[in-house]
Amino acid sequence: MSTQKEKAGLVGLIVCKYFLIWCQENLLYFCLVNSTIDTIDLRSDTVTVPSPAMREAMLQAPLGDDVYGEDPTVNELEAFTANLVDKEAALFVPSGVMGNQLCLKVLTSPGDEVLLCSEAHIFHYESAAPAVISQVQLQPLASDKGVISPATIVDSLRPANPHFPRTRVLCLENTHNRYGGLVLPFEAMRASVGAARDHGLACHCDGARLWNACAASNISPAAYCALFDTVSLCLSKGLGAPVGSMIAGPAALMDEARRWRKILGGGMRQAGILAAAGLYALREHRELLGTDHRNAALFAAALQTAGLCRPETEGQASNMVVFRLPEPLVFGQIETGCRERGLRLALIGPGRIRAVFHHQISKTQTEQAAAIVNDIVASLLKAA
């Protein structure tokens, strides 16, 4: 009798043991599957991670101390960029913000004024750095999607009188972030810059995504940069490098910018490990930008066809799509649904949602992303 009980107990134990093992394996499988669901992250083109080939280039890069000017890879990146944009010199800097701010610093004196579009990145998202670093005042101006007309520029100039700041610099941004990656028309830019120059202003281009403007318009980086004294150019947006921006301009200004980079704590030592990623991005990734632009257009067309969300369609687009939801939906409502299905989007202003495309988003993912948005919006509208 007791052996029968013992046998039953033993069988029970074995069943329990296998049940526990089954639970463990299936839970592990569940977690693995969920953690490897591909997220389609369209919040920005800054979310890329270095590809294996880019990592290999970083690994192989010859290095030295760049503060001594002895990092061969940084020197190569600076020479390569200067040549590409046809400027006397270029400087590798940690970020787009530092790039813009160094250029403003070397173009202005304290008490000067800088003209820029009221939607400029420098005005909205650079933490009042021009006031802190250069001690200059910004005059935000009305624009036609980033293009400030010659008449607006002339009207905004200050009289030469001790009451006023000295108007010193015109800044344009191309492509334009808050206008959804729009490419500024070349001739209109040339007219703005011409008006500024006629009145003795220096000109700076926030070209964080100038590479996209070049890919979309077939105008060379050198042709765009010829309009400006200084340009800042990001490596870490659509080009996919993990860190870094370049500035370019006359050698004397770049020397001064190098000094200010040091003052701001931006002197990096064996920075060639990062510069190698930048060089790789400039050589290998610029040609991928056209595909990003086609994916953005595909996404916008899929929203347009479904007829629920309203993509902004004016102007020459690049790698971004900005769209609005149908009334009465708000971003918070679709965000959770999108997240649950592995899609990330960004809210960039009241009712304006942004999707940004880059080389780590495929055509299939683009189609999936549009289908997810259309699907969620349709079901929310039904329930509303």
Ligand SMILES: Cc1ncc(COP(=O)(O)O)c(C=O)c1O
């Ligand atoms: C137009 C523009 N300029 C400058 C920057 C600043 O670049 P970073 O984030 O590298 O400082 C950005 C960043 O998104 C940008 O969109």
